Amino acid sequence: MTNWRIRDFHSADLDGILHLWESLKDSDVEPVYALSEVLASCEKDHAVVAVQGDQVVGAAVGRAAHDQGWIVFLATLPEYRGRGIGTSLLAAVENRMAPHGLNKLSALMPEAETRVEAFLSRGFALKKNLRYFERTIPVQRQELGALGQLGGRILARDLWENVAGMRKEKELLERRLVLPLAEADLADEYGVVPPRAVVLFGPPGTGKTTFAKAIASRLEWPFVEVFPSRLASDPKGLAGALRETFLEIAELEHCVVFIDEVEEIASQRSGEPPSPLQGVTNELLKIIPAFREQPGRLLVCATNFIRALDTAFLRHGRFDYVIPIGLPDRQAREAMWQRFIPATVVDDVDVELLVERTEGFSPADIEYAARSASQRALEKAVYDDGGAASAGNVSVREAVRKGPCTQDYLDAIGDTRTTVTQEVHELFLEDIDSLGRV
Numbered sequence: 209m210t211n212w213r214i215r216d217f218h219s220a221d222l223d224g225i226l227h228l229w230e231s232l233k234d235s236d237v238e239p240v241y242a243l244s245e246v247l248a249s250c251e252k253d254h255a256v257v258a259v260q261g262d263q264v265v266g267a268a269v270g271r272a273a274h275d276q277g278w279i280v281f282l283a284t285l286p287e288y289r290g291r292g293i294g295t296s297l298l299a300a301v302e303n304r305m306a307p308h309g310l311n312k313l314s315a316l317m318p319e320a321e322t323r324v325e326a327f328l329s330r331g332f333a334l335k336k337n338l339r340y341f342e343r344t345i346p347v348q349r350q351e352l353g354a355l356g357q358l359g360g361r362i363l364a365r366d367l368w369e370n371v372a373g374m375r376k377e378k379e380l381l382e383r384r385l386v387l388p389l390a391e392a393d394l395a396d397e398y399g400v401v402p403p404r405a406v407v408l409f410g411p412p413g414t415g416k417t418t419f420a421k422a423i424a425s426r427l428e429w430p431f432v433e434v435f436p437s438r439l440a441s442d443p444k445g446l447a448g449a450l451r452e453t454f455l456e457i458a459e460l461e462h463c464v465v466f467i468d469e470v471e472e473i474a475s476q477r478s479g480e481p482p483s484p485l486q487g488v489t490n491e492l493l494k495i496i497p498a499f500r501e502q503p504g505r506l507l508v509c510a511t512n513f514i515r516a517l518d519t520a521f522l523r524h525g526r527f528d529y530v531i532p533i534g535l536p537d538r539q540a541r542e543a544m545w546q547r548f549i550p551a552t553v554v555d556d557v558d559v560e561l562l563v564e565r566t567e568g569f570s571p572a573d574i575e576y577a578a579r580s581a582s583q584r585a586l587e588k589a590v591y592d593d594g595g596a597a598s599a600g601n602v603s604v605r606e607a608v609r610k611g612p613c614t615q616d617y618l619d620a621i622g623d624t625r626t627t628v629t630q631e632v633h634e635l636f637l638e639d640i641d642s643l644g645r646v
């Protein structure tokens with residue numbers, strides 16, 4: 209049985225490649241390159257097969273990338289091993305890749321790989337002290353089109369860590385949402401049904417949008433924001449456009465869908481004649497059950513005005529949790545100040561005092577006060593230095609280096625009008641009692 213021969217791969221050999229792949233799997237060797245990658249390279253890159261009669265008994269597949277080429281697959285049927293087929297396959301595939309002018313050919317093989325001889329006899333050296341790392345990219349290539357269409361995107365990885373303070377809210381979201389969604393199998397073992405839809409409510413600027421994005425970042429799921437105001441101009445009308453958008457969303461493997469100011473499309477259905485938005489609210493009520501049936505996704509709706517929402521909208525079974533996001537407590541304000549004050553000056557600033565003076569401030573208010581303190585301090589240092597300083601002057605740079613001081617922050621705080629009035633805050637506390645569900 210020596211009359212095997214090597215030739216270029218043809219499409220008709222795909223079954224043979226599949227058979228080889230399965231023979232590898234049977235011998236408990238987990239190949240580094242996925243089958244789909246190997247098949248893609250067979251068609252688009254460089255592949256040679258060893259055949260005996262009509263049967264494919266071995267194959268080598270390579271891929272050229274700039275100066276370095278990679279062997280993505282090398283296999284011989286078990287009963288054909290030890291005859292030098294692997295060596296010949298390697299030689300042939302290297303030949304095919306030669307026109308690329310590669311200066312290195314590499315192969316990454318499972319530790320249990322037995323055809324070491326084939327590599328060694330073709331002049332490959334076994335590299336020591338290498339480790340193989342692998343990460344699965346959360347969004348697959350075939351989803352990118354749908355994601356782009358929806359204006360969705362993958363957010364930065366660190367948004368969750370960047371939410372300063374808000375320990376209570378963070379812990380709640382981590383336990384109720386992130387844990388069961390990220391550890392779906394574990395949740396299943398405990399009979400936990402992962403949440404599919406939540407409402408975040410609270411006064412303006414408390415971090416609802418920030419949390420929605422942070423959840424997506426934490427889960428490494430794409431973030432898709434649905435803008436009812438943009439959909440309204442669609443020729444199909446808002447309800448039709450909303451339906452279509454959710455059909456597109458259904459094509460994604462995973463995602464966090466965010467609807468901000470949801471009260472605009474899901475407010476109390478009342479009045480005669482019915483408001484034209486009623487059809488939209490009805491549509492949304494229909495969309496949510498279908499959305500809930502698919503795993504790997506979470507709908508986050510945010511509102512400043514939860515009592516305006518349609519009561520049917522909020523009921524059990526539609527939203528798993530109705531979570532308040534309120535004003536930051538002492539600890540949260542301290543964490544925010546620590547975040548917003550430049551590291552170079554933070555030790556000289558009386559942060560405790562700022563924390564005290566910003567009771568009732570939202571994160572947005574604190575961020576605003578911190579920014580304006582920085583801006584003022586910079587302007588003061590550059591322009592108010594008795595006229596002696598001008599841009600480019602060394603002494604100016606020295607002054608600028610000092611950065612904002614406690615008084616700059618106190619001044620900025622004094623000039624910041626808080627967004628959340630006492631009255632709004634009290635209404636929010638009532639809403640937590642009557643509508644919150646965690």
Ligand SMILES: Nc1ncnc2c1ncn2[C@@H]1O[C@H](COP(=O)(O)OP(=O)(O)OP(=O)(O)O)[C@@H](O)[C@H]1O
Pocket residue numbers: 370371372373374410411412413414415416417418419468510511512544547571572573575
């Ligand atoms: N925990 C936080 N740490 C640091 N910055 C925060 C935090 N929460 C919110 N911010 C900042 O405060 C600002 C307002 O936050 P965000 O837009 O998330 O609030 P919101 O509740 O969605 O407001 P609105 O009700 O007006 O939509 C943003 O600039 C955000 O970066």
Ligand SMILES: [Mg+2]
Pocket residue numbers: 416417418468510
């Ligand atoms: Mg918001």
